[in-house]
Amino acid sequence: MPKFAFVYHGGGMPETPEEGAKVMAAWTAWYGNMGESLVDGGAPVAQSHTVSADGVVENGGANPVSGYTIVSADDYAAACEMAKGCPMVQDGSGSVEVAQLVDMG
Template structure:
């Protein structure tokens, strides 16, 4: 079954412990809902650097990622449907880019 990367954009660091617990519960519930489709839960990431032939930019690029997850699904449409349940999508604070992992 194909694998897909969910690259998260946006979101915000919780400002209180209570908010952090609420956010983690929402992510945990979403991961549980995906069941065996969840291959690698992933993690949030810090600010990135963009490396190109012209040098290194410290700004994270035009749309820096804020985290990632790897899932398995029958198709990109099925993966996209799963991504719609992402807590950042549901609460309007971010988006999910869905891309198939290509076998080499």
């Protein structure tokens, strides 16, 4: 079954422990709903940097990455349907870029 990367853009850090618990509960529930389709829960990432061909390093870039997850799905439509349940999409704080991983083996 094909694998897809969910690349997160946006979102933010919770400001209180209570807010953090609520956010973690939402992510845990979403991951649970994906069941065995969840290959790697991934992680949030620190500030991204973009390196261009001329060697210039830019903090963040045009659409900074805030985290990732790897899932398995039958096709793009199924993967995108899963991505719609992402807590950041649901609360409007971010977006999910969906990209199929290419097996080079």
